[in-house]
Amino acid sequence: MRIRWTVPALLVALATACDNTLTVEPVNEVAADVAIVDAATARAAIAGAYDALQDDASVSYYSGDFSVFSDLSADDVRHSGTFDTYRQADRNQLSANNGTIEDIWEALYIGVVRVNRIIEKLPTVPGLSEDERDDLLGQAYFLRAVNYHNLVKLWGGVPLRLTTPGSIDEAANIDRATEAETYAQIIDDLDQALALLVTDDDPSIATRGGAWAMKSRVALYMEDWAGVVEAADSVETYGYALAPEFDDLFVAEGQTTEDIFKIPFTPEEAHFLGWYYRAKTYGGRYELAPTCALVNAFDSSVDCGQTDFMAGWSPNDDRAAFSIDVNTSSNEPFANKYLTGIGDEDLHVIRLAEVILNRAEAYAHLGQLSAAVDDLNQTRVRAGLAPLVLGVTVANNMQAVLDAIWQERRLELAFEGFRWPDLVRTGRAVAVLGITDRPHQVLYPIPQAELDVAPNVTQNSGY
Numbered sequence: 001m002r003i004r005w006t007v008p009a010l011l012v013a014l015a016t017a018c019d020n021t022l023t024v025e026p027v028n029e030v031a032a033d034v035a036i037v038d039a040a041t042a043r044a045a046i047a048g049a050y051d052a053l054q055d056d057a058s059v060s061y062y063s064g065d066f067s068v069f070s071d072l073s074a075d076d077v078r079h080s081g082t083f084d085t086y087r088q089a090d091r092n093q094l095s096a097n098n099g100t101i102e103d104i105w106e107a108l109y110i111g112v113v114r115v116n117r118i119i120e121k122l123p124t125v126p127g128l129s130e131d132e133r134d135d136l137l138g139q140a141y142f143l144r145a146v147n148y149h150n151l152v153k154l155w156g157g158v159p160l161r162l163t164t165p166g167s168i169d170e171a172a173n174i175d176r177a178t179e180a181e182t183y184a185q186i187i188d189d190l191d192q193a194l195a196l197l198v199t200d201d202d203p204s205i206a207t208r209g210g211a212w213a214m215k216s217r218v219a220l221y222m223e224d225w226a227g228v229v230e231a232a233d234s235v236e237t238y239g240y241a242l243a244p245e246f247d248d249l250f251v252a253e254g255q256t257t258e259d260i261f262k263i264p265f266t267p268e269e270a271h272f273l274g275w276y277y278r279a280k281t282y283g284g285r286y287e288l289a290p291t292c293a294l295v296n297a298f299d300s301s302v303d304c305g306q307t308d309f310m311a312g313w314s315p316n317d318d319r320a321a322f323s324i325d326v327n328t329s330s331n332e333p334f335a336n337k338y339l340t341g342i343g344d345e346d347l348h349v350i351r352l353a354e355v356i357l358n359r360a361e362a363y364a365h366l367g368q369l370s371a372a373v374d375d376l377n378q379t380r381v382r383a384g385l386a387p388l389v390l391g392v393t394v395a396n397n398m399q400a401v402l403d404a405i406w407q408e409r410r411l412e413l414a415f416e417g418f419r420w421p422d423l424v425r426t427g428r429a430v431a432v433l434g435i436t437d438r439p440h441q442v443l444y445p446i447p448q449a450e451l452d453v454a455p456n457v458t459q460n461s462g463y
Contacts, residue, residue, distance in 0.1 A: 036117065039127035045118050046136050049143050050205070052111035053349075056269045060107035062347055063271035065100050066150065068288060070417035073441075075432055076294040076410065077335075077419075081276075081287030092433055092441040096463050102447035104154075109161070111147040115140040116164055131198050138196030142206035142214065145189040146349070149218055152182045153421045154444045159457055160185055175456035183222050190215045200238060203259035204346075209238035210261040213350045216358045221425050228362035232355050235260070240352045242382055247322045250337055250345055260350040270343030277415065279327040279334040283341035290324050290333045290414075297410055298324065318384040323414050337415045348416065353379050357409050364401045372401050379412045438462070 036045050055061035071077040072089045079090035085100035094101060118140040122133060151158045157179040165171040177185070193211040200207040212234040219227035243249050243256035265271050278284025292304035295313065298320035302309050310331050315321065325336035338345055360375035370390055377387040388394045394404050409422055423429035430439045440462025451457055 036121040036125055038125060039132075042118070042122055042125045042128060042136060045114070045121075046139055049111065049114040049118060049140060050263075052107070052114050053143070053146070054263050054265070054269065054271075055107050055110075056265070056271065058103060058107065059272050060100075060103040061111070062263050062349070063265070063343075064273070064276070066104045066107065067271075067273060067347070067417045068276060069100065069104065070154075070420050071415060072288065072420075074419040074423050074429070076291055076414060077288050078291050079287070080289040081285060083287060086287065092435045092438065094441060094445055096445040096448040096451070096459065098445070098447075101444055102449055105151075105447050105450065108147050108151050112144060112161055113164075115144040115147070116162060119144070120164060134196040135198040138193045138198070138211075139206040141189045141196065142193040142211050145186045145193065145211075145214060145218070148182060148186050148189070149214070149221075152179060152186070153221060153425070155446065156443045156460060157182050159454070172454050173456060174454055176458055183218065186218050187215070187222075190218065203255065203262050204264050206261065207238075209235055209240060210350060212238075213260045213352075213355050216355050217350065220358045220361060221421075223365070225362040225365045228358050229366070232359035232362075235352070235355050240355075242352055242356075242378060244382075246319050246383060249348070249351065250322070250339060258352045259348065260352060260355070262346045262348045262351075264346050265344050267342050267344045271338075271345075271347060272343055273347070273415075274338035274343050274345070275341040277335035277338060278341050279325075279330075279332070281327060281329055282325070282334065284334070285341070286334060288335065290335055292333075294410070294414060295324060295333055297407065316384065317411060318382075319411055319414070323411075335415050353412050354409075354418070357405060357412065360405050360408075361402065364398055364405060367398065369396060369398065369401050372405065376401075376405050376408050379408060383411070 036042050053062050056063045059065060068086070069089050072079065072086060073092060079086045083100075085098050088094050088098055089100070119137065122137050122140070125133070128136070148158070148160075157177045159174045160177040160182060161174060162185070190211050193206065194208060197206060197208045197211060199205065200209055203210070212231050216228050216231035216235065219231055239257070240260060241257040243258040248256050249258060274283070275285050276287040278286065280286050292302065292309050295309065296302045296304055298317050299313055299315040301312055301314065303312065308331055310326050310333055313326060323335065323337050324333050326332070327334055356375050356378050360372045363369070363372035363375065373388050373390045373394065381387055388404060390396050390401070394400050406422065406426065410419060413419075420429070423432055424442045429442045430436055435441055440460065443460045445463040446457060446459050451459060
Protein backbone atom coordinates (compact mmCIF):
# COMPACT_ATOMS: atom_id res chain seq x y z
CA MET A 1 0.00 0.00 0.00
CA ARG A 2 1.30 3.45 -0.88
CA ILE A 3 1.69 6.06 1.86
CA ARG A 4 -1.01 8.73 1.50
CA TRP A 5 0.27 12.32 1.67
CA THR A 6 -2.59 14.79 2.08
CA VAL A 7 -2.80 18.41 3.18
CA PRO A 8 -1.24 17.81 6.64
CA ALA A 9 1.87 16.67 4.79
CA LEU A 10 2.27 20.26 3.61
CA LEU A 11 3.30 21.29 7.12
CA VAL A 12 6.23 18.87 7.00
CA ALA A 13 9.21 20.96 5.97
CA LEU A 14 11.77 19.58 3.60
CA ALA A 15 14.31 17.36 5.35
CA THR A 16 16.77 15.49 3.22
CA ALA A 17 19.69 13.16 3.39
CA CYS A 18 22.84 14.79 2.12
CA ASP A 19 24.24 12.71 -0.70
CA ASN A 20 25.22 13.87 -4.14
CA THR A 21 22.86 11.72 -6.19
CA LEU A 22 19.52 12.64 -7.70
CA THR A 23 17.75 10.43 -5.15
CA VAL A 24 17.53 12.52 -2.00
CA GLU A 25 14.80 11.06 0.17
CA PRO A 26 13.08 12.85 3.10
CA VAL A 27 14.32 11.86 6.55
CA ASN A 28 11.49 12.42 9.00
CA GLU A 29 13.79 12.40 12.04
CA VAL A 30 15.63 15.54 10.90
CA ALA A 31 14.00 18.71 12.28
CA ALA A 32 12.52 20.94 9.60
CA ASP A 33 14.32 24.07 10.80
CA VAL A 34 17.76 22.50 10.42
CA ALA A 35 17.24 20.59 7.20
CA ILE A 36 18.83 23.30 5.03
CA VAL A 37 21.69 24.81 7.01
CA ASP A 38 24.69 25.10 4.68
CA ALA A 39 25.82 24.83 1.08
CA ALA A 40 25.87 21.02 1.07
CA THR A 41 22.34 20.66 2.45
CA ALA A 42 21.08 23.38 0.10
CA ARG A 43 22.42 21.46 -2.89
CA ALA A 44 20.96 18.24 -1.52
CA ALA A 45 17.60 19.96 -1.09
CA ILE A 46 17.43 21.10 -4.72
CA ALA A 47 18.37 17.56 -5.77
CA GLY A 48 15.42 16.38 -3.68
CA ALA A 49 13.15 18.81 -5.52
CA TYR A 50 14.16 17.30 -8.86
CA ASP A 51 13.76 13.82 -7.38
CA ALA A 52 10.12 14.67 -6.65
CA LEU A 53 9.57 14.99 -10.43
CA GLN A 54 11.33 11.72 -11.05
CA ASP A 55 9.35 9.91 -8.34
CA ASP A 56 10.61 6.48 -9.36
CA ALA A 57 9.58 4.96 -6.00
CA SER A 58 5.81 5.47 -6.07
CA VAL A 59 5.64 5.89 -9.89
CA SER A 60 3.01 8.63 -9.57
CA TYR A 61 4.61 11.60 -11.35
CA TYR A 62 6.63 11.73 -14.57
CA SER A 63 7.85 8.16 -14.05
CA GLY A 64 4.33 6.77 -14.44
CA ASP A 65 0.79 7.78 -13.49
CA PHE A 66 0.90 11.52 -14.24
CA SER A 67 2.43 10.95 -17.68
CA VAL A 68 0.05 8.06 -18.42
CA PHE A 69 -3.21 9.75 -17.35
CA SER A 70 -2.36 12.83 -19.43
CA ASP A 71 -2.86 10.62 -22.51
CA LEU A 72 -5.15 7.86 -21.21
CA SER A 73 -8.00 10.30 -20.52
CA ALA A 74 -7.93 11.27 -24.21
CA ASP A 75 -8.37 9.38 -27.48
CA ASP A 76 -4.81 8.30 -28.30
CA VAL A 77 -4.37 5.62 -25.62
CA ARG A 78 -6.68 2.86 -24.43
CA HIS A 79 -6.48 0.71 -21.34
CA SER A 80 -5.41 -2.82 -22.30
CA GLY A 81 -4.43 -4.12 -18.86
CA THR A 82 -5.87 -4.78 -15.43
CA PHE A 83 -5.63 -1.58 -13.32
CA ASP A 84 -9.16 -0.49 -12.37
CA THR A 85 -8.13 3.10 -11.72
CA TYR A 86 -6.68 3.28 -15.24
CA ARG A 87 -9.88 1.86 -16.70
CA GLN A 88 -11.86 4.69 -15.08
CA ALA A 89 -9.59 7.27 -16.72
CA ASP A 90 -9.87 5.57 -20.11
CA ARG A 91 -13.69 5.67 -19.88
CA ASN A 92 -13.77 9.22 -18.49
CA GLN A 93 -15.56 7.90 -15.42
CA LEU A 94 -13.25 9.20 -12.71
CA SER A 95 -14.41 9.50 -9.13
CA ALA A 96 -12.99 11.33 -6.13
CA ASN A 97 -12.00 7.95 -4.66
CA ASN A 98 -9.77 6.97 -7.58
CA GLY A 99 -6.53 5.96 -5.86
CA THR A 100 -4.28 6.89 -8.79
CA ILE A 101 -5.74 10.39 -8.95
CA GLU A 102 -4.94 10.74 -5.26
CA ASP A 103 -1.38 9.49 -5.82
CA ILE A 104 -0.80 12.00 -8.64
CA TRP A 105 -2.17 14.87 -6.54
CA GLU A 106 0.06 13.91 -3.62
CA ALA A 107 3.17 13.53 -5.79
CA LEU A 108 2.69 17.02 -7.24
CA TYR A 109 2.23 18.59 -3.82
CA ILE A 110 5.27 16.77 -2.44
CA GLY A 111 7.18 18.62 -5.17
CA VAL A 112 5.60 21.90 -4.01
CA VAL A 113 6.52 21.21 -0.36
CA ARG A 114 10.16 20.64 -1.25
CA VAL A 115 10.61 23.78 -3.32
CA ASN A 116 8.75 25.95 -0.81
CA ARG A 117 11.23 24.99 1.89
CA ILE A 118 14.13 25.83 -0.41
CA ILE A 119 12.65 29.24 -1.27
CA GLU A 120 12.17 29.98 2.45
CA LYS A 121 15.56 28.84 3.70
CA LEU A 122 18.01 29.53 0.88
CA PRO A 123 18.33 33.33 1.24
CA THR A 124 19.99 32.98 4.66
CA VAL A 125 22.03 29.79 4.15
CA PRO A 126 25.79 30.45 4.59
CA GLY A 127 28.53 29.14 2.33
CA LEU A 128 27.00 29.92 -1.06
CA SER A 129 28.27 32.45 -3.57
CA GLU A 130 25.74 35.02 -4.73
CA ASP A 131 25.57 33.44 -8.18
CA GLU A 132 25.00 29.94 -6.82
CA ARG A 133 22.38 31.14 -4.34
CA ASP A 134 20.52 32.98 -7.08
CA ASP A 135 20.73 30.02 -9.43
CA LEU A 136 19.44 27.54 -6.85
CA LEU A 137 16.58 29.88 -5.98
CA GLY A 138 15.79 30.32 -9.67
CA GLN A 139 15.67 26.56 -10.09
CA ALA A 140 13.27 26.29 -7.15
CA TYR A 141 10.91 28.91 -8.59
CA PHE A 142 11.02 27.13 -11.96
CA LEU A 143 10.17 23.79 -10.37
CA ARG A 144 7.28 25.28 -8.41
CA ALA A 145 5.90 26.68 -11.65
CA VAL A 146 6.15 23.25 -13.29
CA ASN A 147 4.38 21.58 -10.36
CA TYR A 148 1.58 24.12 -10.19
CA HIS A 149 1.04 24.12 -13.93
CA ASN A 150 0.72 20.34 -13.87
CA LEU A 151 -1.91 20.77 -11.14
CA VAL A 152 -3.92 23.54 -12.78
CA LYS A 153 -4.12 21.88 -16.19
CA LEU A 154 -5.72 18.77 -14.66
CA TRP A 155 -7.78 20.24 -11.80
CA GLY A 156 -8.32 23.93 -12.57
CA GLY A 157 -7.69 26.33 -9.67
CA VAL A 158 -5.96 24.53 -6.80
CA PRO A 159 -4.83 25.28 -3.24
CA LEU A 160 -1.82 27.60 -3.44
CA ARG A 161 0.62 26.68 -0.69
CA LEU A 162 3.56 29.09 -0.99
CA THR A 163 4.93 28.84 2.55
CA THR A 164 5.29 26.11 5.12
CA PRO A 165 2.29 26.13 7.50
CA GLY A 166 3.02 26.38 11.19
CA SER A 167 0.41 23.91 12.39
CA ILE A 168 -1.99 21.21 11.31
CA ASP A 169 -4.88 23.64 11.77
CA GLU A 170 -3.24 26.17 9.47
CA ALA A 171 -2.56 23.51 6.85
CA ALA A 172 -6.15 22.23 7.01
CA ASN A 173 -7.56 25.76 6.66
CA ILE A 174 -6.32 26.17 3.10
CA ASP A 175 -8.83 26.76 0.33
CA ARG A 176 -8.69 26.78 -3.46
CA ALA A 177 -7.36 29.60 -5.56
CA THR A 178 -9.16 30.41 -8.79
CA GLU A 179 -7.67 29.26 -12.07
CA ALA A 180 -6.69 32.86 -12.86
CA GLU A 181 -4.96 33.22 -9.48
CA THR A 182 -3.12 29.94 -10.00
CA TYR A 183 -1.88 31.03 -13.42
CA ALA A 184 -0.82 34.43 -12.05
CA GLN A 185 1.31 32.64 -9.44
CA ILE A 186 2.89 30.41 -12.08
CA ILE A 187 3.83 33.40 -14.23
CA ASP A 188 5.24 35.19 -11.18
CA ASP A 189 7.36 32.14 -10.35
CA LEU A 190 8.68 31.94 -13.90
CA ASP A 191 9.53 35.65 -13.87
CA GLN A 192 11.40 35.11 -10.60
CA ALA A 193 13.23 32.19 -12.17
CA LEU A 194 14.25 34.29 -15.17
CA ALA A 195 15.55 37.03 -12.89
CA LEU A 196 17.68 34.61 -10.86
CA LEU A 197 18.86 31.73 -13.04
CA VAL A 198 22.51 31.74 -14.05
CA THR A 199 23.19 28.34 -15.64
CA ASP A 200 22.07 27.62 -19.16
CA ASP A 201 23.83 24.56 -20.50
CA ASP A 202 22.37 21.51 -18.73
CA PRO A 203 18.93 20.23 -19.81
CA SER A 204 18.63 18.10 -16.66
CA ILE A 205 18.22 21.22 -14.52
CA ALA A 206 16.29 24.46 -14.80
CA THR A 207 17.89 27.03 -17.10
CA ARG A 208 16.92 30.40 -18.52
CA GLY A 209 16.06 28.73 -21.80
CA GLY A 210 13.91 26.24 -19.91
CA ALA A 211 12.10 29.02 -18.04
CA TRP A 212 11.29 30.79 -21.31
CA ALA A 213 10.12 27.48 -22.80
CA MET A 214 7.88 26.84 -19.81
CA LYS A 215 6.55 30.37 -20.14
CA SER A 216 5.61 29.67 -23.77
CA ARG A 217 3.60 26.66 -22.58
CA VAL A 218 1.86 28.51 -19.78
CA ALA A 219 1.05 31.49 -22.01
CA LEU A 220 -0.52 29.05 -24.51
CA TYR A 221 -2.88 27.74 -21.82
CA MET A 222 -3.67 31.32 -20.79
CA GLU A 223 -4.39 32.24 -24.43
CA ASP A 224 -1.80 35.01 -24.19
CA TRP A 225 -0.81 34.70 -27.83
CA ALA A 226 1.69 37.57 -27.87
CA GLY A 227 3.25 36.13 -24.73
CA VAL A 228 3.69 32.76 -26.43
CA VAL A 229 5.52 34.35 -29.35
CA GLU A 230 7.77 36.43 -27.10
CA ALA A 231 8.68 33.42 -24.98
CA ALA A 232 9.28 31.10 -27.94
CA ASP A 233 11.44 33.70 -29.69
CA SER A 234 13.46 34.05 -26.48
CA VAL A 235 13.98 30.28 -26.33
CA GLU A 236 15.57 30.31 -29.77
CA THR A 237 18.20 32.82 -28.67
CA TYR A 238 19.78 30.09 -26.51
CA GLY A 239 20.86 28.01 -29.50
CA TYR A 240 18.39 25.13 -29.36
CA ALA A 241 17.65 23.39 -32.65
CA LEU A 242 15.47 20.48 -33.72
CA ALA A 243 17.29 17.16 -33.63
CA PRO A 244 18.10 16.12 -37.21
CA GLU A 245 16.25 12.82 -36.80
CA PHE A 246 13.16 12.25 -34.65
CA ASP A 247 14.48 9.00 -33.22
CA ASP A 248 17.58 10.75 -31.86
CA LEU A 249 15.37 12.09 -29.09
CA PHE A 250 14.46 8.87 -27.29
CA VAL A 251 17.59 6.79 -26.85
CA ALA A 252 18.66 6.07 -23.28
CA GLU A 253 21.64 8.40 -23.05
CA GLY A 254 20.95 10.65 -25.98
CA GLN A 255 21.34 14.41 -25.67
CA THR A 256 20.43 16.60 -28.59
CA THR A 257 20.20 20.30 -29.40
CA GLU A 258 16.41 19.93 -29.01
CA ASP A 259 16.53 19.06 -25.30
CA ILE A 260 15.39 21.95 -23.10
CA PHE A 261 14.41 20.27 -19.83
CA LYS A 262 14.37 16.54 -19.21
CA ILE A 263 14.38 14.12 -16.30
CA PRO A 264 17.24 11.59 -16.14
CA PHE A 265 16.46 7.93 -15.48
CA THR A 266 18.71 4.89 -15.09
CA PRO A 267 18.03 1.15 -14.73
CA GLU A 268 18.30 1.67 -10.96
CA GLU A 269 16.06 4.76 -10.98
CA ALA A 270 13.69 3.88 -13.78
CA HIS A 271 10.38 5.09 -15.15
CA PHE A 272 7.55 2.71 -15.99
CA LEU A 273 6.44 4.09 -19.35
CA GLY A 274 8.18 1.49 -21.51
CA TRP A 275 6.99 -1.26 -19.18
CA TYR A 276 3.37 -0.07 -19.35
CA TYR A 277 3.27 0.66 -23.08
CA ARG A 278 5.27 -2.12 -24.69
CA ALA A 279 3.79 -5.46 -25.80
CA LYS A 280 4.53 -8.39 -23.48
CA THR A 281 6.60 -10.20 -26.08
CA TYR A 282 8.67 -7.02 -26.49
CA GLY A 283 9.59 -6.58 -22.84
CA GLY A 284 6.54 -4.78 -21.47
CA ARG A 285 3.35 -5.23 -19.48
CA TYR A 286 0.98 -3.86 -22.18
CA GLU A 287 -1.16 -2.04 -19.65
CA LEU A 288 -1.74 0.62 -22.30
CA ALA A 289 -2.13 0.54 -26.06
CA PRO A 290 -2.45 3.02 -28.93
CA THR A 291 -5.99 3.52 -30.17
CA CYS A 292 -6.92 2.91 -33.77
CA ALA A 293 -7.82 6.60 -33.94
CA LEU A 294 -4.17 7.49 -33.37
CA VAL A 295 -2.99 4.82 -35.80
CA ASN A 296 -5.35 6.33 -38.37
CA ALA A 297 -4.03 9.82 -37.63
CA PHE A 298 -0.58 8.62 -38.69
CA ASP A 299 -1.91 6.62 -41.66
CA SER A 300 -5.32 7.60 -43.04
CA SER A 301 -5.55 4.36 -45.06
CA VAL A 302 -6.06 2.38 -41.83
CA ASP A 303 -9.68 1.24 -41.52
CA CYS A 304 -10.77 1.33 -37.87
CA GLY A 305 -13.89 -0.61 -38.82
CA GLN A 306 -11.72 -3.68 -39.32
CA THR A 307 -10.72 -5.88 -36.37
CA ASP A 308 -7.31 -6.49 -37.92
CA PHE A 309 -6.79 -2.80 -38.74
CA MET A 310 -2.98 -2.99 -38.47
CA ALA A 311 -2.82 -5.28 -41.50
CA GLY A 312 -2.81 -2.23 -43.77
CA TRP A 313 -0.42 -0.11 -41.67
CA SER A 314 1.93 1.71 -44.07
CA PRO A 315 2.65 5.23 -42.76
CA ASN A 316 4.94 7.64 -44.55
CA ASP A 317 5.54 9.74 -41.41
CA ASP A 318 8.95 8.95 -39.88
CA ARG A 319 7.47 9.46 -36.41
CA ALA A 320 4.90 6.72 -36.93
CA ALA A 321 7.34 3.84 -37.20
CA PHE A 322 9.17 5.08 -34.15
CA SER A 323 6.08 5.83 -32.06
CA ILE A 324 3.98 2.75 -32.90
CA ASP A 325 5.11 -0.80 -33.63
CA VAL A 326 3.17 -3.99 -34.35
CA ASN A 327 3.25 -7.12 -32.20
CA THR A 328 3.78 -9.74 -34.90
CA SER A 329 2.26 -12.50 -32.76
CA SER A 330 -1.11 -10.70 -32.46
CA ASN A 331 -0.93 -7.96 -35.12
CA GLU A 332 -1.84 -5.43 -32.43
CA PRO A 333 -0.20 -2.01 -32.09
CA PHE A 334 1.92 -1.01 -29.13
CA ALA A 335 3.67 2.24 -28.28
CA ASN A 336 7.34 2.11 -29.20
CA LYS A 337 8.51 5.59 -28.18
CA TYR A 338 10.11 4.14 -25.05
CA LEU A 339 12.44 1.56 -26.50
CA THR A 340 12.62 -0.99 -23.69
CA GLY A 341 10.73 -2.06 -20.60
CA ILE A 342 13.78 -1.13 -18.51
CA GLY A 343 12.82 2.54 -18.18
CA ASP A 344 16.28 4.09 -18.41
CA GLU A 345 15.48 6.59 -21.17
CA ASP A 346 15.50 10.23 -20.08
CA LEU A 347 12.02 11.77 -20.29
CA HIS A 348 11.40 15.11 -21.96
CA VAL A 349 9.47 17.63 -19.93
CA ILE A 350 10.04 20.34 -22.55
CA ARG A 351 11.65 20.04 -25.96
CA LEU A 352 11.99 22.55 -28.77
CA ALA A 353 9.38 20.93 -31.05
CA GLU A 354 6.68 21.73 -28.50
CA VAL A 355 7.83 25.34 -28.21
CA ILE A 356 7.75 25.77 -32.00
CA LEU A 357 4.23 24.34 -32.15
CA ASN A 358 3.17 26.57 -29.26
CA ARG A 359 4.27 29.55 -31.33
CA ALA A 360 2.58 28.21 -34.47
CA GLU A 361 -0.72 28.08 -32.61
CA ALA A 362 -0.22 31.60 -31.26
CA TYR A 363 0.58 32.93 -34.73
CA ALA A 364 -2.64 31.37 -36.05
CA HIS A 365 -4.70 33.10 -33.37
CA LEU A 366 -2.95 36.38 -34.14
CA GLY A 367 -3.92 36.02 -37.81
CA GLN A 368 -0.32 35.47 -38.94
CA LEU A 369 -1.18 32.34 -40.87
CA SER A 370 1.94 32.17 -43.05
CA ALA A 371 4.18 32.33 -39.97
CA ALA A 372 2.03 29.67 -38.30
CA VAL A 373 2.40 27.30 -41.25
CA ASP A 374 6.14 27.97 -41.45
CA ASP A 375 6.53 26.88 -37.83
CA LEU A 376 4.27 23.86 -38.33
CA ASN A 377 6.34 22.78 -41.32
CA GLN A 378 9.52 22.57 -39.25
CA THR A 379 8.36 19.40 -37.52
CA ARG A 380 6.54 18.04 -40.58
CA VAL A 381 9.64 18.26 -42.75
CA ARG A 382 11.76 16.65 -40.03
CA ALA A 383 9.26 13.77 -40.10
CA GLY A 384 9.76 13.31 -43.86
CA LEU A 385 6.45 14.88 -44.87
CA ALA A 386 5.89 17.49 -47.55
CA PRO A 387 5.47 21.02 -46.19
CA LEU A 388 1.96 22.40 -46.12
CA VAL A 389 1.25 25.29 -48.48
CA LEU A 390 -1.18 27.94 -47.29
CA GLY A 391 -4.11 28.21 -49.67
CA VAL A 392 -3.15 24.97 -51.43
CA THR A 393 -2.76 22.02 -49.04
CA VAL A 394 -4.23 23.87 -46.07
CA ALA A 395 -7.05 26.40 -46.42
CA ASN A 396 -6.20 30.05 -45.91
CA ASN A 397 -8.26 30.56 -42.76
CA MET A 398 -7.57 30.43 -39.04
CA GLN A 399 -9.59 27.32 -38.22
CA ALA A 400 -8.01 25.22 -40.95
CA VAL A 401 -4.53 26.22 -39.82
CA LEU A 402 -5.38 25.55 -36.15
CA ASP A 403 -6.73 22.11 -37.09
CA ALA A 404 -3.46 21.35 -38.89
CA ILE A 405 -1.40 22.52 -35.91
CA TRP A 406 -3.47 20.46 -33.44
CA GLN A 407 -3.04 17.42 -35.66
CA GLU A 408 0.70 18.04 -35.82
CA ARG A 409 0.89 18.29 -32.01
CA ARG A 410 -0.95 14.97 -31.79
CA LEU A 411 1.59 13.21 -34.00
CA GLU A 412 4.77 14.93 -32.82
CA LEU A 413 4.01 14.64 -29.10
CA ALA A 414 2.22 11.27 -29.01
CA PHE A 415 2.62 9.38 -25.69
CA GLU A 416 4.37 12.38 -24.08
CA GLY A 417 1.36 13.47 -22.03
CA PHE A 418 -0.02 16.31 -24.19
CA ARG A 419 -3.18 14.97 -25.81
CA TRP A 420 -5.62 15.25 -22.88
CA PRO A 421 -4.54 18.76 -21.78
CA ASP A 422 -4.61 19.88 -25.43
CA LEU A 423 -8.18 18.65 -25.92
CA VAL A 424 -9.32 20.30 -22.69
CA ARG A 425 -7.64 23.69 -23.19
CA THR A 426 -8.94 23.99 -26.76
CA GLY A 427 -12.49 23.06 -25.76
CA ARG A 428 -12.61 19.91 -27.89
CA ALA A 429 -12.57 17.20 -25.21
CA VAL A 430 -16.32 16.73 -24.77
CA ALA A 431 -17.06 16.44 -28.49
CA VAL A 432 -14.00 14.38 -29.45
CA LEU A 433 -14.51 11.90 -26.60
CA GLY A 434 -18.29 11.81 -26.80
CA ILE A 435 -18.81 12.67 -23.13
CA THR A 436 -21.69 15.10 -23.52
CA ASP A 437 -23.46 13.35 -20.62
CA ARG A 438 -20.53 14.01 -18.26
CA PRO A 439 -18.75 17.18 -19.38
CA HIS A 440 -17.51 17.77 -15.82
CA GLN A 441 -14.90 15.05 -16.46
CA VAL A 442 -12.75 17.59 -18.31
CA LEU A 443 -11.45 18.51 -14.84
CA TYR A 444 -10.22 15.78 -12.53
CA PRO A 445 -11.93 15.35 -9.15
CA ILE A 446 -10.17 16.67 -6.05
CA PRO A 447 -9.24 13.47 -4.15
CA GLN A 448 -11.74 12.66 -1.43
CA ALA A 449 -8.89 12.11 1.04
CA GLU A 450 -7.92 15.76 0.51
CA LEU A 451 -11.46 17.00 1.08
CA ASP A 452 -11.68 14.96 4.27
CA VAL A 453 -8.80 16.83 5.90
CA ALA A 454 -9.27 20.26 4.28
CA PRO A 455 -12.95 21.21 4.57
CA ASN A 456 -12.47 24.59 2.85
CA VAL A 457 -11.28 22.95 -0.37
CA THR A 458 -14.29 22.64 -2.67
CA GLN A 459 -14.84 19.80 -5.12
CA ASN A 460 -14.98 20.36 -8.87
CA SER A 461 -18.54 20.59 -10.13
CA GLY A 462 -20.21 17.30 -11.07
CA TYR A 463 -18.39 14.98 -8.67
